[in-house]
Amino acid sequence: MTEPIIHATGLTKTYGRGAKKVEAVRGIDLRVRQGQIFGLVGPDGAGKTTTIQMLTGILTPTAGSATVAGIDVVGDSDALGGSIGYMSEGFTLYGSLSVEENLDFFASLYKVPPEEAARRKETLLGFARMESARGRRAEHLSGGMKKKLALACTLIYRPKVLFLDEPTTGVDPVSRQEFWKILYEFLVEGITIFSTTPYMDEAERCHQVALLRRGEVIANESPATLKRTLSGLALDMVAMPQAQALSQLRRMQGVSQVQVFGERLHLLLRDGEDRAEALRAQLGEAGVEVNDFKITNPSLEDVFIASIEDLRASDMPAKPGVPEPEKLLAQFPLPSDLEGFSETPVEHTNGIVVRTEGLTKRFGDFTAVDQVSLGVHKGEIFGFLGPNGSGKTTTIRMLCGLLPPSAGQASVANFDVVKERAAMKPHLGYMSQKFSLYKDLTVDENIRFYGDLYGLPPGRLAQRRNWVLEMAGLKGKEHLLTRDLSGGWKQRLALGCAILHEPQILFLDEPTSGVDPVSRRQFWDLIFALSIQGVTIFVTTHYMDEAEHCHNLGLLYRGRLIAKGSPAKLRSRMKLGSLIEVPVRDPLAALPPLDGLPEIIQTSIFADKLHALVWEVDAGRSAIEAALGSHDLIDGPIKNIPISLGDLFNLFIEMEEEGRKVRQTT
């Protein structure tokens, strides 16, 4: 067998000494074969970035050794530069340069021949859907667009090994698909990819996945093997009424995870089939009607959660990685106890907390937010969704009184966002896209800082401080520097700081981006709890499973609100669209024949399968069979699979695009 292109043995990194010693990475062994995509996943703080930084020669290991493309990363780290590419979590762009100038800069830095560079630049701008923003200064891009530009700058050259640290965090679902197509093309050129990701659907697409937990590799297999080794059991069912089913299931013993996908529930049980039967009976007794009850193939997310679950069960309580959910839930009622949960809240006109009328923001001759009109009720969780650069953050900034609108009106808590800005502020909380914590302050100092900012009297601050520490699971960590907290903690601290003053309305701009699945769930438990207490939540996310949990959604596209309503309502409004799964022999070869077919809206690769979103199922199927059959690429039966909320949005966007084309030509 040939020598692996990445080979690490006993790689270790410890920080500090004595009582303060932290073992970030504890003697891990890794072997990655050339031409593969290798995924490193694990909860926040598991040591992913530290591992990547040792493999790229940025950090010196405390012990152990590693070679990358035959180069010793410790002894010869200077030589690595020519062979590897690295996109760090905080990749820096040149803010005052345009999108295009940034790409040109990186191309010339890595000596890409000019013609080649020009060609790649176009491909990359296309994948990122950023052609129209090519002249815009990088500092004026949206959060996700910045991330996509950073990725494009990394992909403009062709190293032997590409290291990517959370490359797609905050990137919208459509661009993530496009991005993965590009990665597959890299593989064809023999390039090896080593990537970390908090998205389990992405890990699913890797050849090999290592699960990192507290600095140790606890599994290192192909996704298929990992799923076979899951100790629990995955279940699917349709249970009505859903709110009641949820509230029951979350109280039951042995249920590690419940996820809602439209009307379907996906469950993870800690043990076998007896439990499944008992659970079904229990639901029946509680008056829940259960249909379509079946044991299903576990997802990689199931494996991930199961492995964290036993971490929680077996681990020393002295290190409170995550707040105890039971404690939290005792403190707050269960989210699913909310009356009418997952239904549209009652349509009444009073009690509207956020109202906009033709709200518009222009930057020069570019319209970032285009006549948005919406209303959000008290206690509602409103999901504000849309692709990167569609105007979400800009809208939120106007609603928080941070950016003056160019036209239209808006009120928050009955205060006009322009005229009554100062009076409005105490009533709202805002968690910005890049959590606005002071990294060089400790946890405690951050809380005090925000407390002063909101003018909380000392007694009240002490009370609220306690509450935040409890809520965020940060008891005992008061004196840590915020910089040293891992993602999930930082996120909960930021939330805590945003609600110290108990605002009636909370604006959360991508609060869960880059946070691991377990922390994300806990975060949503907190959001539900706040909503039940009557706090209105205005939240953006690129995670479609989170969107499913909102009472109402608004879909923003190119600054315009193109759809709004509850997830169920939106589903029933859209009569078109199906998702087809096609097993294929060679996924990359199967893409070009499908390109540009009018029946197909979008295709994506899932290991050895293609997913095609089509307008109409029969026509779609026939078109795919005709296009791929002649190349003998189809490798098994074609299936219809349930359409996700993300697919639904693609349909809305596609319809809007069609409409735009029509408007332009008439």
Ligand SMILES: Nc1ncnc2c1ncn2[C@@H]1O[C@H](COP(=O)(O)OP(=O)(O)OP(=O)(O)O)[C@@H](O)[C@H]1O
């Ligand atoms: N000061 C500015 N000058 C010019 N354009 C700007 C400025 N600020 C924002 N924009 C543009 O407005 C558009 C909307 O940006 P916004 O940050 O609101 O997007 P978003 O929906 O929050 O995206 P993401 O999902 O990536 O966070 C983008 O195209 C962005 O480049």
Ligand SMILES: [Mg+2]
């Ligand atoms: Mg944004």
